[in-house]
Amino acid sequence: MKTPVRIFLVDDDELIVTMLTRVLKGDGYEVRAMTSLQDVIAEIRSWAPAVVLLDIRLPLRSGIDILKELVEQELPTQVVMLTADDTAETAVKAMKLGAVDYLTKPFNVDEVKIVLRNIVEKGRLKREVDYLRKVHSELFDKDIVGDSQPVRVLKQKIEKMADAAVSTILMTGESGTGKELFARYAHRLIHHDDRSGCLPFIRVNCAALPENLLESELFGHARGSFTDAKTDKKGLFELAQGGSILLDEIGDMRLNLQGKLLRVLEERTVRPVGGTAEVPVDVTVIATTNRNMSEAVERGEFRMDLFFRLSTFYLHVPPLRERVVDIPLLARHFLSVLTKRYNKKTIKSFSPEAEKMLIAYPWPGNIRELRNLIERLVVLESAEMVGPEHLPGWLTSAAAQSSRAAADKFALPEKGVRLEDVEKDFILQALDRTKNNKAQAAKLLNISYDTLRYQVKKLGLE
Ligand SMILES: Nc1ncnc2c1ncn2[C@@H]1O[C@H](COP(=O)(O)OP(=O)(O)OP(=O)(O)O)[C@@H](O)[C@H]1O
Ligand SMILES: [Mg+2]
DSSP states (O other), X not given: OOOOOEEEEEOSOHHHHHHHHHHHHHTTOEEEEESSOTTHHHHHHHHOOSEEEEESSOSSSOHHHHHHHHHHTTOSOEEEEEESXXXXXXXXXXXXXXXXXXXXXXXXXXXXXXXHHHHHHHHHHHHHHHHHHHHHHHXXXXXXXXXXXXXXXXXXXXXXXHHTTOSEEEEEOOTTSSHHHHHHXXXXXXXXXXXXXXXXXXXXXXXXXXXXXXXXXXXXXXXXXXXXXXXXXXXXXHHTTTSEEEEETGGGSXXXXXXXXXXXXXXXXXXXBTOOOOEEOOOEEEEEESSOHHHHHHTTSSOHHHHHHHTTSEEEOOOGGGOTTHHHHHHHHHHHHHHHHHTOOOOOEEOHHHHHHHHHSOOTTHHHHHHHHHHHHHHHOOOSEEOGGGSOHHHHHHHHHHHHHHHHSOOOOTTOOOHHHHHHHHHHHHHHHTTTOHHHHHHHTTXXXXXXXXXXXXXXXX
């Protein structure tokens, strides 16, 4: 059974108190009443009612005074004022002070019921929104995980751009590197929207729609501007007013539309398709792409002027393989988030060998690929610790290959080397292996016979 909602009555009129108590109890509320003012605040604090019905005119203290105190103490209770005079003035004052509503005496019971029902419903919605917001931010975009140098630098740059309240940002990076996540981070900082999701953040995929549709999607259209345009329609730029618009895959936007976008960025107004009026837009534009933009410009597929306009504030999100220190952090982060999400708590950790493989694997799909892998493990595996045997074969073999490649590389010692010593050492090794056969040794070193002879003499190796 649901716990009943608590209503607290403060009124010196016994008749009203008796009547309301009966009616509200009949409606399933839990009701307490006070006709004297002794300890009224303490009583409200300890009983914690959802709503207080508070008479404005009380014998010892005015209801307004009590309201002030309730608000000051930030008690989580909603106050509805009861007033006898219908001069709206006191009621308005009460609302300004923090009351949610007021009822003018004499009121009928239906009025009271409606006011209470609205308050209770609002409270329920608010709790639901708070809850969803919390889940949403936990699951998706609140935390940028990563402690690598590139991620730290990226965050710092975004913070500086936000301080300067820049209006356009270009973000490049391979697919799945977290461009959208960083874009949302920039959005929140620029608009001081730390409660996440209060200001519009609108994402448009510029590659998904044909040019003319994308245009009316972005800028809106006037009624009758084309066959299907039965009414005026606001574009996404207008809907993002006061917030940000994320132009995803900007590199795939058609040239013609690029020109129109450039105009919007320069004038900060949009003109709906088929319309004449210019609508001012105050929107942060964050464009992202996984294409190499300078190459696209060189090939004539992207307008140079637009590229310059977009790239004043430019950010590159590096691929995961260039920030390997983040791999274990991200793997553990996704493990914790996804076990919660699927309510499957079997997997607790990764074995050191498994972690090594995750680090060695080159992650062509970047963080999205890592997340998907962990999601699969969480749902399908029943071991407590993920070992290499739980990882897909293609991953372990690619990991083995790339660690072999890494091991084959010559490691530069911490303190540096004398290049001449390295040369000497390799020539000696080559001569050693070929039993002093200079022709064969030269082949191993990829140099000519004469060069080898010259080096041997120069380095005093005879
Ligand atoms: N540093 C990070 N910390 C936590 N999660 C991350 C991080 N980077 C990316 N992710 C997650 O990885 C997934 C892919 O990120 P995102 O969608 O931002 O990538 P993208 O660069 O926009 O990819 P695409 O180019 O394919 O659109 C998302 O689920 C995102 O939340
Ligand atoms: Mg994206």
